[in-house]
Amino acid sequence: MKQFTSIHDVENVEALIEKALFFKQNPIHSYLGERKVLGMVFFNPSLRTRMSTQKAAYNLGMDVIALNAGADGWAIETKDGVIMDGDKPEHINEAVQIMSSYCDLLAVRTFAGLQNRLADYSEAILTKFIQLSKVPILSLESATLHPLQSLTDMMTIRELDIKKPKVVLTWAPHPKALPQAVPNSFLQWVTKSDAEVVVTHPEGYELDIQFSQDCKIEYDQNKALEGADIVYAKNWSSYSAYGHILSTDRSWTVTKEKMALTNNASFMHCLPLRRNMIATDEVVNDSVVINQAGNRVWAAQAVLNELLNYEKENQNINEQGRFAYR
Numbered sequence: 001m002k003q004f005t006s007i008h009d010v011e012n013v014e015a016l017i018e019k020a021l022f023f024k025q026n027p028i029h030s031y032l033g034e035r036k037v038l039g040m041v042f043f044n045p046s047l048r049t050r051m052s053t054q055k056a057a058y059n060l061g062m063d064v065i066a067l068n069a070g071a072d073g074w075a076i077e078t079k080d081g082v083i084m085d086g087d088k089p090e091h092i093n094e095a096v097q098i099m100s101s102y103c104d105l106l107a108v109r110t111f112a113g114l115q116n117r118l119a120d121y122s123e124a125i126l127t128k129f130i131q132l133s134k135v136p137i138l139s140l141e142s143a144t145l146h147p148l149q150s151l152t153d154m155m156t157i158r159e160l161d162i163k164k165p166k167v168v169l170t171w172a173p174h175p176k177a178l179p180q181a182v183p184n185s186f187l188q189w190v191t192k193s194d195a196e197v198v199v200t201h202p203e204g205y206e207l208d209i210q211f212s213q214d215c216k217i218e219y220d221q222n223k224a225l226e227g228a229d230i231v232y233a234k235n236w237s238s239y240s241a242y243g244h245i246l247s248t249d250r251s252w253t254v255t256k257e258k259m260a261l262t263n264n265a266s267f268m269h270c271l272p273l274r275r276n277m278i279a280t281d282e283v284v285n286d287s288v289v290i291n292q293a294g295n296r297v298w299a300a301q302a303v304l305n306e307l308l309n310y311e312k313e314n315q316n317i318n319e320q321g322r323f324a325y326r
């Protein structure tokens with residue numbers, strides 16, 4: 001695998017899930033990463049992605065450099081052709097080339113701005129990283145996708161060992177406008193599995209058809225939850241009225257009563273989760289979210305291992321002593 005920015009970068013999804021499950025049982029198995037550096041650049045906050053990916057890198061023998069752009073690093077201008085007389089002293093055109101010259105793999109977190117759908121869905125910043133980096137790029141959640149989370153989710157669902165599970169992705173209320181990256185990405189992965197997938201949300205929250213086309217859409221949340229084996233809750237802002245909050249209807253909060261409609265379903269969420277908005281305390285306390293978040297380490301380790309493997313197999317070192325991967 002020469003980069004990891006979506007499911008489309010993965011040649012064998014099944015093998016990657018198996019690899020993640022393998023690393024959970026055998027954390028210290030490969031030292032493929034010895035004397036290699038993972039750079040992680042964050043344009044947005046993170047708890048799980050940052051710590052789990054760092055841990056995964058350590059398990060493979062890698063060293064890690066993490067930078068919070070604009071906090072412990074210079075604020076980075078990401079647009080071309082602007083007069084840089086504002087508060088961003090560094091331009092992405094230099095920054096990515098330089099950061100990638102210090103690292104063997106470069107990872108980036110860059111959320112949707114939710115102002116301009118075209119810009120977000122063109123993945124402008126992630127694309128800049130891919131174009132400018134000398135080394136393979138790994139997404140730590142981009143404007144429209146969160147593949148490390150989705151791989152983790154598939155691994156977590158696999159552990160539940162349910163044949164043809166009914167998986168319900170439900171919208172839930174939230175006080176802030178959030179990106180569509182997690183639900184988009186989840187649908188991209190889960191629809192490739194043997195699951196029956198139902199998406200439920202208020203009208204106006206339809207996701208981009210490219211992600212939802214293989215799912216059933218059910219506007220009645222209670223009806224959707226009937227017989228569910230897995231309930232995956234998430235808030236997202238509107239895709240059609242781009243970035244807007246159309247509803248904060250608390251009747252969509254996942255409660256114990258709603259979970260009673262299911263087939264004793266496991267409750268999943270990527271976290272962070274606003275309790276008693278997305279789901280009640282009881283539902284969260286009785287869920288698989290801690291195991292799910294724990295699995296982030298093994299998913300990241302599987303991905304890093306594949307990227308390092310690709311590098312090793314293509315040992316045509318360039319004149320800088322680095323692997324020329326493009």
Ligand SMILES: NCCC[C@H](NC(=O)CCC(=O)O)C(=O)O
Binds near residue numbers: 176180
């Ligand atoms: N990385 C997992 C989710 C990240 C982000 N959530 C958030 O920004 C939550 C912020 C808050 O609750 O205020 C999202 O939905 O894409």
Ligand SMILES: NC(=O)OP(=O)(O)O
Binds near residue numbers: 047149270
């Ligand atoms: N689920 C997830 O990506 O968590 P963080 O935002 O804390 O990394």
